[in-house]
Amino acid sequence: MGLIEIDCFDRPIARRSRICARAGLGPTLAGRAATFVHRGSAYRWRSIALLGLASLSSIACAAKRSQPPEQAQEANAESPSAEATRARKPTPERPAVPAAADMPFEQGANAARPAAKDWKKELIGLPETVLVGTDVTPLAEFLSSAAPIPKTGIFRSEQGGASAQVRIDTASKGSTLTREFAEPGTTAQIKRYDSLRNQADGVRLSGKGVEVLGTARGILVLEKSSGVDGIPDSLWIVYEPTSPNKSAKGAGK
Amino acid sequence: MVRRCEGFSRSRARIRPFRAIGCGRALRQPDARGRSAFQERNGLTADGVVGAETWKALKAHPLAPAIAQYRVGPQEMLADIAAPYVGATEAAGNRMGDDARMREIFQADDLGNADGTTDGYAWCCAFVSVCVQRLLAISPVYPGVRAPRVASVTAFRTRWAPEQRCLIFAPSSPHVPHRGDIVVYMFSHIGIVEGTGSGSLQTIEGNTNEKGSREGTTCRRKQRGLAEVRCFIRLPVFANSC
Numbered sequence: 001m002g003l004i005e006i007d008c009f010d011r012p013i014a015r016r017s018r019i020c021a022r023a024g025l026g027p028t029l030a031g032r033a034a035t036f037v038h039r040g041s042a043y044r045w046r047s048i049a050l051l052g053l054a055s056l057s058s059i060a061c062a063a064k065r066s067q068p069p070e071q072a073q074e075a076n077a078e079s080p081s082a083e084a085t086r087a088r089k090p091t092p093e094r095p096a097v098p099a100a101a102d103m104p105f106e107q108g109a110n111a112a113r114p115a116a117k118d119w120k121k122e123l124i125g126l127p128e129t130v131l132v133g134t135d136v137t138p139l140a141e142f143l144s145s146a147a148p149i150p151k152t153g154i155f156r157s158e159q160g161g162a163s164a165q166v167r168i169d170t171a172s173k174g175s176t177l178t179r180e181f182a183e184p185g186t187t188a189q190i191k192r193y194d195s196l197r198n199q200a201d202g203v204r205l206s207g208k209g210v211e212v213l214g215t216a217r218g219i220l221v222l223e224k225s226s227g228v229d230g231i232p233d234s235l236w237i238v239y240e241p242t243s244p245n246k247s248a249k250g251a252g253k
Numbered sequence: 254m255v256r257r258c259e260g261f262s263r264s265r266a267r268i269r270p271f272r273a274i275g276c277g278r279a280l281r282q283p284d285a286r287g288r289s290a291f292q293e294r295n296g297l298t299a300d301g302v303v304g305a306e307t308w309k310a311l312k313a314h315p316l317a318p319a320i321a322q323y324r325v326g327p328q329e330m331l332a333d334i335a336a337p338y339v340g341a342t343e344a345a346g347n348r349m350g351d352d353a354r355m356r357e358i359f360q361a362d363d364l365g366n367a368d369g370t371t372d373g374y375a376w377c378c379a380f381v382s383v384c385v386q387r388l389l390a391i392s393p394v395y396p397g398v399r400a401p402r403v404a405s406v407t408a409f410r411t412r413w414a415p416e417q418r419c420l421i422f423a424p425s426s427p428h429v430p431h432r433g434d435i436v437v438y439m440f441s442h443i444g445i446v447e448g449t450g451s452g453s454l455q456t457i458e459g460n461t462n463e464k465g466s467r468e469g470t471t472c473r474r475k476q477r478g479l480a481e482v483r484c485f486i487r488l489p490v491f492a493n494s495c
Contacts, residue, residue: 230441
């Protein structure tokens, strides 16, 4: 911006004003600064000071342009040219965007889309390993195949000594996740998580004490306080999709 | 008062190593049942006192030379018992199929279905149970230990092992895991240690899988890191024969 102003000082004043106006700089101020530059060395120090002012003014203009339309209009209220522009093209008022947590699944997904690139950064601080069957593998292997979590579904997992099942329902109002875990000869331990929030384009569900990630293979569930020995808070667990009629093997046998 | 407390904790610290090998109670209050049972089996007077005749019988036991060859302890035999099961594979859906070894595993616990079948559940703990049962049946050094018939990893760790006065220790403890220990993982899984390296273990596990597949189907050797381990369980060799 500053470079444009300096470049235009050796041109006629009318052209200078046009260029300055295009650059978002007040034509009067820019013209005056240029005049001081041309008058001689006595005024050089003042011209330098005014050039600084001109630069500040251009920065302020740029900042105004980057503001939301409503705020920018308020800020430009004193400027007649801005008023004239507003009269020609009235800016439509944008509707207020509700938080993702208050929205149904689809709207939440759409609203979260701009931030979807950064959702992986939000996993910092959470465990970085995943239990797949009886093996522990890095979470990074799954993040590359992240996929939206189905709105409803039953998912199953088997460790060496237990089977577990997760039921997800995000289609109805108030998303829920119900986990059922059973070792052979013991009663199933059931825990339900309510009010899950949809995040990151539907790839992540988050709630109090639980995190869910969608992948091409199934879902990863992290329970921060499962109350079950076989479900540690240091591992994500892979649950793969299953048919609704298939129950957990060995549960409560 | 303070001095007394310190002395008390010092004496507890002295007792701890004995407890660790299962001797604590036996030293102070000898339980002769196991020794009596051994004497009875070998046609000796079942008085629970390990005299010259009992020592002679112990040394003459067919497994005595085999036990003596183990470097770290007679628990090592557990790994030898587990080794022939490597390769035993379930039929689909945790069913025993035609494999005799799978039948043996699924009959090692007290679970049974209403239709008379005894399979259809996650069986890694049943595999460890069958190995321990076989060890206790052939080895003379575990006379007071009741054989496990447990299919639940949690029940094995929190009920059976403490009841038998097994040494249960975490990877971070001063105890060093060795061949023949039982390893319990952070998740619901259990196996038998076959070898140890720096920060890693070689194990034999039931109902496990190739790396990356979801569901366990077979008995395999696995390489494990200590970070995955919740605790080790060591059978109390001297629990009733100190």
